[in-house]
Amino acid sequence: MRPWRILRAILCWIVAVWLLAPLVVVVVISFSSAPFLQFPPPGFSMRWYGQLFSTPAWTNSLLVSVEIMIPAAAFATVLGTAASYALVRGRIPGANLIMACLMLPLIVPGMITAAALFGIYRGLGLNGTLTGLIIGHTVLCLPYVVATVSSALRVQDARLEQVASTLGAPPWAAFWHVTLPLILPAVVSSLLVAMILTFDELIVSLFVSSARVRPVAVQMWSNLLGDFDPTISAIASVCFLLALLVLLADLALRAGRSSRIA
Amino acid sequence: MSSANVLALQGVSKRYGTQVAVDALDLDLRTGEFLTLLGPSGSGKTTTLMMVAGLQQPDAGTIMLNGASVADLPPYRRDIGMVFQHYALFPHMTVRRNVGFPLEMRRLPGQEITRLVDDALELVRLPGLGGRLPKELSGGQQQRVALARALVYRPALLLMDEPLGALDRKLREQLQLEIKRVHRERHISVLYVTHDQEEALTMSDRIAVFNHGRIEQLGTPEELYDQPRTRFVASFIGDTNLITGRAVSATNGVCEVETPAGRLRATTRQAVTVGETVTVAVRPERVSFASQGEGLGGVVTDVIFVGTARKYVVRLADGTECFVLRQVGQPAVGAIGATVQLCWQAEHASVFAG
Numbered sequence: 001m002r003p004w005r006i007l008r009a010i011l012c013w014i015v016a017v018w019l020l021a022p023l024v025v026v027v028v029i030s031f032s033s034a035p036f037l038q039f040p041p042p043g044f045s046m047r048w049y050g051q052l053f054s055t056p057a058w059t060n061s062l063l064v065s066v067e068i069m070i071p072a073a074a075f076a077t078v079l080g081t082a083a084s085y086a087l088v089r090g091r092i093p094g095a096n097l098i099m100a101c102l103m104l105p106l107i108v109p110g111m112i113t114a115a116a117l118f119g120i121y122r123g124l125g126l127n128g129t130l131t132g133l134i135i136g137h138t139v140l141c142l143p144y145v146v147a148t149v150s151s152a153l154r155v156q157d158a159r160l161e162q163v164a165s166t167l168g169a170p171p172w173a174a175f176w177h178v179t180l181p182l183i184l185p186a187v188v189s190s191l192l193v194a195m196i197l198t199f200d201e202l203i204v205s206l207f208v209s210s211a212r213v214r215p216v217a218v219q220m221w222s223n224l225l226g227d228f229d230p231t232i233s234a235i236a237s238v239c240f241l242l243a244l245l246v247l248l249a250d251l252a253l254r255a256g257r258s259s260r261i262a
Numbered sequence: 263m264s265s266a267n268v269l270a271l272q273g274v275s276k277r278y279g280t281q282v283a284v285d286a287l288d289l290d291l292r293t294g295e296f297l298t299l300l301g302p303s304g305s306g307k308t309t310t311l312m313m314v315a316g317l318q319q320p321d322a323g324t325i326m327l328n329g330a331s332v333a334d335l336p337p338y339r340r341d342i343g344m345v346f347q348h349y350a351l352f353p354h355m356t357v358r359r360n361v362g363f364p365l366e367m368r369r370l371p372g373q374e375i376t377r378l379v380d381d382a383l384e385l386v387r388l389p390g391l392g393g394r395l396p397k398e399l400s401g402g403q404q405q406r407v408a409l410a411r412a413l414v415y416r417p418a419l420l421l422m423d424e425p426l427g428a429l430d431r432k433l434r435e436q437l438q439l440e441i442k443r444v445h446r447e448r449h450i451s452v453l454y455v456t457h458d459q460e461e462a463l464t465m466s467d468r469i470a471v472f473n474h475g476r477i478e479q480l481g482t483p484e485e486l487y488d489q490p491r492t493r494f495v496a497s498f499i500g501d502t503n504l505i506t507g508r509a510v511s512a513t514n515g516v517c518e519v520e521t522p523a524g525r526l527r528a529t530t531r532q533a534v535t536v537g538e539t540v541t542v543a544v545r546p547e548r549v550s551f552a553s554q555g556e557g558l559g560g561v562v563t564d565v566i567f568v569g570t571a572r573k574y575v576v577r578l579a580d581g582t583e584c585f586v587l588r589q590v591g592q593p594a595v596g597a598i599g600a601t602v603q604l605c606w607q608a609e610h611a612s613v614f615a616g
Binding site: 157159160162163164165166167168169170173174177178181182 | 337346348353367368411421
């Protein structure tokens with residue numbers, strides 16, 4: 001019993017270190033005083049953060065990413081929730097097929113989706129536009145929302161909507177007052193996941209972005225291809241911090257909810 | 263159609279695939295009446311209730327609520343309240359908000375909602391629990407909340423689908439009386455579904471016995487118990503002795519039946535052909551022990567003491583076991599192994615073809 005517990009603890013720590021070490025290295029280097037990537041860093045400085053926030057290419061791309069993230073995550077959440085509700089609760093012929101189509105971006109290699117979007121956008125003049133990027137990212141986030149929300153809907157008792165109906169609630173009111181509050185944790189969760197996904201997304205962004213409309217992931221990519229300095233680790237640390245905040249928000253929401261119900 | 267009927271079903275049918283769930287059903291529910299649909303599972307009673315609620319659509323026939331057809335009305339526009347077997351309270355709302363929900367949907371002012379919710383919680387004897395969440399309540403309390411929620415807006419008709427089915431016996435009996443009291447105090451019309459015949463007898467003004475999507479008999483509990491019109495009704499409600507024999511004569515509604523154990527007489531409740539095989543149904547408490555030479559002969563095989571009465575098991579000549587109930591206090595009759603004669607008045611027995 002005891003040796004096993006020790007072994008388990010050791011294994012857990014190895015995995016944790018394995019996963020976290022690269023992140024730690026990146027964050028540490030972002031505070032380095034050396035002009036190139038060097039570990040351990042010779043001294044502490046904030047110069048790379050100064051560099052990051054004074055270079056228009058970086059600040060613009062951060063702004064573009066936020067401009068994509070907010071509408072894309074919101075659209076994906078609203079559309080995905082609506083689609084899940086219709087597919088799980090409605091009696092729609094071919095619901096399974098539609099569900100499978102919505103899940104496709106998860107299965108099809110990102111490159112294919114990106115190339116397909118690029119091809120479609122060429123005809124529509126959407127390449128290199130914010131609108132194009134927002135639509136593309138919405139499509140990529142949809143499967144995550146649909147998977148999360150539809151499983152929450154399947155767990156929730158459909159009879160509650162019938163009850164609401166007999167009590168005088170039209171379908172919209174039954175959804176708003178009964179169904180939505182019960183699946184809200186799943187909806188918020190998928191919103192947060194969608195936010196992280198779009199901020200991080202590279203392949204579709206590479207295809208449909210332009211020099212003027214360039215999300216931060218593409219900016220990082222092109223920076224890495226040229227001669228790069230520790231600014232890249234500063235931006236990576238910023239992205240990491242954002243994702244961490246979102247995850248903590250999700251955890252806090254869940255904890256708040258479970259303590260309220262308990 | 264008089265306005266005294268809150269609900270009228272005419273020729274209502276519902277099929278699932280090739281299976282007929284409800285078959286050309288006619289049913290009237292009088293205002294203020296407690297009407298129970300009683301039957302085994304799959305007999306169409308719940309389907310009927312669902313069609314009245316608007317949660318299922320009939321394939322044929324009309325459903326009139328308050329004298330007007332509700333064919334085009336979705337559930338939320340019908341003037342009904344419904345209580346389900348599994349309470350179905352909204353888990354994220356407090357008791358108060360659950361009960362207030364139908365009033366909120368009807369856009370009543372907040373003060374009015376507060377007053378009516380207090381009133382309804384008082385009615386189901388749950389004042390003081392308004393701030394709790396449903397899962398903090400016991401099953402019986404949850405069902406009271408569900409009842410309050412279905413009553414608070416005073417619907418024309420209250421539908422109840424096996425509302426006590428998930429509760430244990432003691433609680434069930436207690437809530438039966440509570441529901442009856444609420445029915446009396448509020449003068450509401452109730453359409454109640456159950457498969458429990460005792461519950462139906464306890465609570466109902468009238469009972470419709472369902473079998474295979476049809477009503478076998480509609481009547482007061484006393485009528486169903488004392489004058490069953492079909493063999494199904496006789497055996498479904500209460501304890502019954504069923505004795506098989508051959509009809510030898512049928513005059514003035516009384517049929518004489520020849521059995522291996524002797525001749526007996528019973529009231530004809532449905533057409534019987536002389537010479538054919540018939541079944542006679544008689545309640546154990548209607549059977550008495552006769553003096554030698556008359557009635558059916560048999561042997562006492564067991565005597566069971568059931569508190570208020572003794573139950574005699576008598577084996578007739580053809581092997582049929584016949585129960586006889588005798589109140590405690592009446593002189594004991596025969597012990598196990600004794601030969602006895604059984605008889606009853608013709609009006610207390612019913613004869614059915616087959």
